Amino acid sequence: MMVNTIEAKAGGVATPLGYRAAGVSAGIKANGGLDLALLVSETPATASAVFTVNRAQAAPVLVSREHLERSGGVARAVIVNSGCANACTGEGGLAAAYEMAAETARLAGCAVDQVLVASTGVIGVALPMDRIRAGLPIAFGALGADQGSAAARAIMTTDPSPKEAAVTVDIDGRTVTIGGMAKGSGMIEPMMATMLAFVTTDAAVPRPLLDRALRDAVNDTFNAITVDGECSTNDCVMLLANGASGASVDETTYDRFVHALKTVCLTLALGIVRGGEGATKVMTITVTGASSDEEARRAAKAIANSPLVKTAVHGGDPNWGRLIAVAGRAGVDFELSRAAVMIGSTVLFKDGRPHDEAAPQAAQYLKGRDISLSVNLGAGGASSTVWTCDLSAEYVRINADYRT
């Protein structure tokens, strides 16, 4: 059996064979920035997606879900705009999302249900269809296998930088490439899917296996991050597999494929956290000693979303008491006398007693940009890791002034 080697490489959504991408300016963003991204597979690709669990689902979410169902999980193109979420826009918004897909299908020369559509930006504003209509031919004209980075920039809103990743993995003696791009900075707490992410591969993957792979990968990556505990109306992760590499994924190679897919998804997810609104630090929160995986995840999420923990880390304050307080209120089994808190590798609370003599060491560690916090709930043997960022005054500034 071969060694499961996954190699990171420069690249993104158009790096796997048989994909082209584009990112152009259609005038949707007031500042004239890139705001229309297009992704096309040369041949029909097997497609899978997970969508927001928010009950206020945006028009593009409804349309993409319907198209995936009608096409039986086949996609040729994905069209994405930033600058307008097309959410809470009623019947008019739904019509706009359908038209955006139909125009894309016409230019791509494929069936309309083979087009997936996504939008991101302000909620409740009508999509400027005249600009989308005018922008689409420009996007098709700009398509190229070297335009993945332009597409990654065109899906950004408050993101400080684009997020791309690619890896190669050997499957059946052939080199399979997986590439992806993501956007998201605020309103980030994946409850099923999160923000927008688009991942491509040139492996052939039967649809049931592709669905399973996406769910497995998302659970440990996009669903394990949070910026502010919010879950948007537009969140989705889409995965296309066009088989252009000649390699096929089956049950025997599934684990290797999923491992590579997780690598791409985790890189993108951590990019979102690192670029979280106002973020100055990435926090890795590991909860151990939980009585179940679900409780471990719940406690880790509670800590990750705690404004008191996030501000303490922002201020470099080794305030382990806040970690204990959140673990205690998280609604999970918790035994104070057996609980423990570590900041980095420094134990600050153990067996019911503080170790504040170690606080200076922890304070020094907190000056770094990558911070690990560990909490043992003292209740069992399950564990979970989630990632988040700190909470800064800049987060408030960004979100108090977003539309003004």
Place this chain on the structure above:
Amino acid sequence: MMVNTIEAKAGGVATPLGYRAAGVSAGIKANGGLDLALLVSETPATASAVFTVNRAQAAPVLVSREHLERSGGVARAVIVNSGCANACTGEGGLAAAYEMAAETARLAGCAVDQVLVASTGVIGVALPMDRIRAGLPIAFGALGADQGSAAARAIMTTDPSPKEAAVTVDIDGRTVTIGGMAKGSGMIEPMMATMLAFVTTDAAVPRPLLDRALRDAVNDTFNAITVDGECSTNDCVMLLANGASGASVDETTYDRFVHALKTVCLTLALGIVRGGEGATKVMTITVTGASSDEEARRAAKAIANSPLVKTAVHGGDPNWGRLIAVAGRAGVDFELSRAAVMIGSTVLFKDGRPHDEAAPQAAQYLKGRDISLSVNLGAGGASSTVWTCDLSAEYVRINADYRT
């Protein structure tokens, strides 16, 4: 039948007959501020309390709970320190809380289990018992019926101002007074009790009725506020009834008494919200159209704790889309096509459609300091109101620098 008139009056915890209070400086706070509060009833009072549901319960919570049980719900004195929470302090912390109660009992001349104890401040720091011991006689020396305000100041931590309230209500032809004080500014989301609050009355109330009255009042007041979604290790609300007015509360006068009690508790609770860390505005969030009271409360709490909603209000941005997005992810029944959002009396979203033409009017309204937000979930007939404050950069500053 008499009209149920409740009159607000100046005063606090020592305003009802038969109580004295004190607030002194014992040197627990580094800045030399008032940090030891004492409340004494001239005669044994019937006592009831609700405590934090956090599983990391501070030593004073454990001791007060035990004393209430052992005394059968009778209290003569309450001793409270600020500047140190005596939480997560192990066996030593428990011994300190016991000793603090025992010293108070000795000076008050009562049984030790008739003393309730509370602490607030930083978690995980040992209580400086030498200072408590030295401060207690000073507090007893300062006791007076006119010292309620000093006590209210002595329980403050990051609170910008003390919180006191008092009302009178006619029961059985006699004037009953209810007074109270509270502290709390951050780490405020009551899940059962919240922060510290102490309420006294000179009515006589049988213990089962007093317990019921406290739970009823807390549910609609302290449990309906949130500053940052946190629930502390030390939260408690204590209620003493000493009968000094000569009036007794029974089933026939229960509603009148609870109504007056709620008035005091709501005034104190709103004081906490108004003085929330970094707060510049008080937000009243009303959720209607829910399929149950419980779902209404859950959606209202989700909105009240949403950093995106809180920052939008802080910035004066009538971003109704964020309200819809939070309602949609709150895990409650929600029907977008029948949902509605009002900011003040301005409808911004109704029947699935935005009304952004009204946004300037809503933006003008958001310049005020008391903000009402209403969301109709479009799912049923239940409703709930909660109160919170906005999220400002100052909140981050306070909590990033709390210990440094």
